[in-house]
């Protein structure tokens with residue numbers, strides 16, 4: 001073992017929490033230097049029934065990056081770019097490489113790794129693969145799953161698996177998928193993106209993407225790269241009604257924008273309360289602001305397309321267009337301020353992530369936003385709703401007072417209501433963040449017939465159940481509001 005083994009209480013406390021609502025103090029932390037270290041730890045953990053949680057930057061929200069056993073942190077040593085092949089537009093990387101670091105080094109070739117989560121400045125490619133992360137430009141770039149060619153993963157036995165090669169495990173996984181193909185196809189969410197459940201209808205590589213460290217631990221990835229777009233333009237549009245904004249999103253998709261982001265009134269009010277300096281004046285009457293981006297080759301083309309977006313937005317009461325890069329960066333601040341502002345509230349309320357990642361079929365977006373709001377109004381809980389409206393995929397952040405009476409119960413009731421709405425609409429529990437621990441108790445409601453396949457595939461790769469137990473597949477009696485950090 002050449003990596004670090006850390007068992008001191010300060011380190012264990014540091015890794016007990018991540019971006020989400022949970023707290024699990026680990027037994028210890030390992031920072032592996034290579035695949036041999038990972039294999040040694042996994043072999044030992046399997047023999048001794050110790051849970052293993054792989055971890056990148058810890059920016060994942062649903063509690064899949066914390067655990068009671070050993071945490072494997074890939075950011076210190078296994079963070080390199082192994083090889084870049086600009087001609088074939090491919091790169092081989094270690095899991096702990098940060099997305100922005102990778103893209104900075106690819107910029108010299110005019111290439112980049114396409115999925116663009118808002119956490120790109122610190123999240124790792126390993127974490128992105130494990131969650132099937134996506135981002136603001138999913139409309140044109142797709143999710144991580146579409147950009148991963150091959151993975152090298154260590155299994156609990158210590159064995160190293162190359163997902164690009166034929167193997168007995170690949171054959172067995174394929175057979176599980178084939179046996180349950182009808183259920184898996186019938187229960188697939190009718191949404192633009194999905195990170196819930198296991199993707200059992202494709203290759204072994206596709207299955208491992210989005211598996212949240214529950215099937216194997218990734219030690220290397222071969223990914224596809226894409227050419228950077230040459231020109232972009234951006235429109236900021238303000239609406240007096242959430243429904244009108246939702247209807248516009250559905251209509252404007254015909255113009256093939258590269259991103260459509262939404263920010264609701266609660267978020268705009270939070271900006272005002274935090275005295276965020278916004279680049280444009282936003283009247284208090286606004287219920288929602290949209291940022292609509294187009295891209296293409298040539299400034300005339302994108303100017304023409306953004307003008308069409310603006311002229312389609314007849315119900316917008318505010319409209320601003322950014323044509324050059326600087327103006328666009330300024331307008332994007334209206335979206336990028338969301339997480340910092342929600343994270344620094346001073347009124348005792350915390351923005352909590354446990355229903356933060358649902359998505360619905362795009363044609364149901366207007367109805368979805370209205371019904372979401374009603375759920376929170378009925379409980380008198382303020383909620384900030386924002387995110388990837390072009391995919392009908394919204395980050396729903398209830399603002400609750402930790403420790404208040406009925407705190408846990410409110411979390412559970414909100415999760416029950418929001419998840420029931422998603423189910424009724426043929427939506428998904430998670431568009432890009434993963435099921436983690438907060439959604440694991442609900443997965444079976446969305447996949448009642450596919451659940452058997454999910455359990456079989458978990459048992460195939462992790463027969464002792466040491467890899468991230470309670471993530472994706474719930475433990476007996478698992479609940480969304482247990483093991484909270486408050």
Ligand SMILES: Cc1cc2nc3c(=O)[nH]c(=O)nc-3n(C[C@H](O)[C@H](O)[C@H](O)COP(=O)(O)OP(=O)(O)OC[C@H]3O[C@@H](n4cnc5c(N)ncnc54)[C@H](O)[C@@H]3O)c2cc1C
Nearest residue numbers: 056057058059060064117118124127128130133134213218
């Ligand atoms: C402000 C903010 C904005 C965000 N915006 C987006 C967004 O736009 N789109 C989006 O998709 N997500 C977003 N996220 C969520 C999160 O940042 C991403 O999903 C990201 O990909 C997680 O990467 P990470 O390195 O932080 O992984 P972690 O949080 O450390 O881990 C995430 C999962 O990956 C697993 N994992 C990590 N490394 C490995 C490995 N080597 N092998 C196997 N499993 C592994 C972990 O066990 C866990 O299940 C955002 C988060 C924040 C805080």
